[in-house]
Amino acid sequence: MNKISRCWVDWMYGWISPPKLGVELELAPKFKYDARPLGHGVMYYAQSNSWVSFYFHDPQNETGYGGTVVTLNMTDGSVRHVRGPWASRASVAEKAGFPPSVSTVYGHVTLKVAIEACRMLDVYLVKDGIGSWVPSTSPNTVAKPNLGEK
Numbered sequence: 808m809n810k811i812s813r814c815w816v817d818w819m820y821g822w823i824s825p826p827k828l829g830v831e832l833e834l835a836p837k838f839k840y841d842a843r844p845l846g847h848g849v850m851y852y853a854q855s856n857s858w859v860s861f862y863f864h865d866p867q868n869e870t871g872y873g874g875t876v877v878t879l880n881m882t883d884g885s886v887r888h889v890r891g892p893w894a895s896r897a898s899v900a901e902k903a904g905f906p907p908s909v910s911t912v913y914g915h916v917t918l919k920v921a922i923e924a925c926r927m928l929d930v931y932l933v934k935d936g937i938g939s940w941v942p943s944t945s946p947n948t949v950a951k952p953n954l955g956e957k
Contacts, residue, residue: 808857808917808919808920808923809832809833809834809856809857809858809920810832810833810834811830811831811832811833811920811923811924811927812831812832812833813829813830813831814828814829814830814831814924814927814928815828815829815928816828816829816928816930816942817829817912818951818952819951820951820954825935825939825941825949826941826942826943826949826951827910827911827912827941827942828909828910828911828912828916828921828924828925828932828941828942829911829912829913830911830912830913830916830920830921830924831913832856832857832858832916832920834856834857835856835858836853836855836856836858836860837855837856838853838854838855838858838860838879838880839853839855839880839881839882840852840853840860840879840880840881840882840887841853841881841882841905842881842887843903843904843905845863845899845903847865847866847867848863848864848865848866848867849863849864850862850863850895850899850900850903850905851863851864851879851887851889851892852900852903852905853879854906854908854917857916857917857919857920858914858915858916858917859897859900859906859908859914859915859916859917860914860915861895861897861899861900861905861908861915862877862879862889862892862893862894862895863892863893863894863895863899864889864891864892864893865893868891868893869890869891869892870891871891871892871893871894872891872892872893872894873891874890874891875890875891876888876889876890876891877889877890877892896910896937896938896939897909897910897915897939897940898937898938898939901938902938906918907940908921908940909921909932909939909940909941910939910940918940921940925942928942930942930943930944931943931944931945931946933945933946933947933948933949935949936949
């Protein structure tokens with residue numbers, strides 16, 4: 808596992824948004840993607856040095872990232888140039904059959920890294936209402952500390 812060099816929670820005070828985990832890892836990713844059909848499109852997923860990346864490509868709607876062509880190095884050694892893929896949630900990639908991952912301030916990390924970061928911070932990792940993993944002060948539900956407790 809890539810070593811955690813720093814971690815924190817952005818509690819998103821003043822917003823209805825759930826808290827977000829912040830994680831910095833020592834090693835940078837070098838992604839190689841796998842592809843799986845999902846609905847009428849393709850989910851691309853990669854994991855490297857505990858970082859995770861994924862895109863959803865819908866050939867009927869290639870306007871993600873303003874229609875930018877994203878170059879993906881594939882695990883089989885090929886290269887795919889995908890026009891207008893969409894960013895997606897970790898829970899969608901998980902539903903497509905890829906391993907669980909957690910959205911962080913800087914990107915996505917493996918569930919194992921997120922659990923370790925939360926252990927270091929003495930907070931819980933729970934699923935929110937849309938199936939995404941988020942840090943919490945409660946083991947059972949998404950909860951933020953009171954402003955006087957942070």
